[in-house]
Amino acid sequence: MKFIYVDESGARDQGDVFVMCGLMVDAYKLRKKTADFDAKLEQLFARHPGARTELKTKRFVNGAGAWGQIDAEERKQFLREVCELAVANGGKVFGIGLSFGAFDAAVNGGHRHPFGNSYWIGSAMFTSSLVQKKMQGVSGGKGLTVVIMDDNKREMANYSDALYDCDPWYDGLYQIQKRKRGVTDWVARTVKTRFDHIINTSFAIKSNHSSLVQVADALSYVYRRHLELMNTPEAYPGEQAYYAGLVATLDGAREKVGRAPNVPCIQFFNEAKHAGWPL
Numbered sequence: 001m002k003f004i005y006v007d008e009s010g011a012r013d014q015g016d017v018f019v020m021c022g023l024m025v026d027a028y029k030l031r032k033k034t035a036d037f038d039a040k041l042e043q044l045f046a047r048h049p050g051a052r053t054e055l056k057t058k059r060f061v062n063g064a065g066a067w068g069q070i071d072a073e074e075r076k077q078f079l080r081e082v083c084e085l086a087v088a089n090g091g092k093v094f095g096i097g098l099s100f101g102a103f104d105a106a107v108n109g110g111h112r113h114p115f116g117n118s119y120w121i122g123s124a125m126f127t128s129s130l131v132q133k134k135m136q137g138v139s140g141g142k143g144l145t146v147v148i149m150d151d152n153k154r155e156m157a158n159y160s161d162a163l164y165d166c167d168p169w170y171d172g173l174y175q176i177q178k179r180k181r182g183v184t185d186w187v188a189r190t191v192k193t194r195f196d197h198i199i200n201t202s203f204a205i206k207s208n209h210s211s212l213v214q215v216a217d218a219l220s221y222v223y224r225r226h227l228e229l230m231n232t233p234e235a236y237p238g239e240q241a242y243y244a245g246l247v248a249t250l251d252g253a254r255e256k257v258g259r260a261p262n263v264p265c266i267q268f269f270n271e272a273k274h275a276g277w278p279l
Contacts, residue, residue: 007216020123021095057221087253097277133174166194172263
């Protein structure tokens with residue numbers, strides 16, 4: 001069994017970029033992975049006891065509030081170590097980076113998407129579909145996945161409903177390609193096989209109760225800032241290089257859609273994603 005901890009970064013009033021990322025950990029490694037991150041946080045707080053608070057990456061990186069007592073280089077090194085530890089020993093990254101402008105255009109593109117104008121539900125269901133695609137080939141129940149989200153009281157019920165309802169619109173994201181007698185085709189999904197590797201409810205947890213949700217926040221912010229800097233010509237080159245390096249560390253463990261049929265759900269997310277985000 002797998003566990004994936006998911007958080008997001010960005011909002012319409014903060015810019016054009018929204019990123020939702022999840023860190024997947026095997027159940028057998030969950031206790032150690034959690035302990036490793038808890039220990040790293042405790043080491044930071046031991047050096048700076050006045051900074052003991054929840055790790056919200058944007059505030060941490062910018063030295064907001066109590067985080068300002070920590071030198072900028074130490075903060076940068078800590079975030080680098082968080083990214084390295086996230087993908088160590090089989091950690092996998094799932095998610096999507098959207099441009100709000102591109103998302104709004106895709107919403108009006110006639111793709112018959114089932115989530116209205118909710119970029120949060122669209123991103124959560126894309127991430128879940130990607131998990132389904134990558135885990136449905138894992139045998140013996142080892143690919144069954146529990147999704148744990150940073151609590152979003154406005155959208156969690158809608159997300160649970162979407163997983164339970166299994167709208168066939170998402171089928172193209174996780175269809176399996178088969179070749180028989182020289183002909184390549186996509187295997188149709190059924191109600192029983194839609195999201196059958198996702199535990200069919202969603203779990204929410206407060207981020208201050210889970211270090212792995214705080215890690216998911218860090219990954220989301222790293223990708224978000226990287227995408228923002230791509231569209232900022234006046235950005236400080238050192239900052240661009242720093243986030244590009246972090247993304248290079250994460251991208252080796254980031255799962256992508258790969259080959260997929262040319263159907264409305266694939267068309268939608270190809271249009272809605274940020275130009276700098278390989279789907």
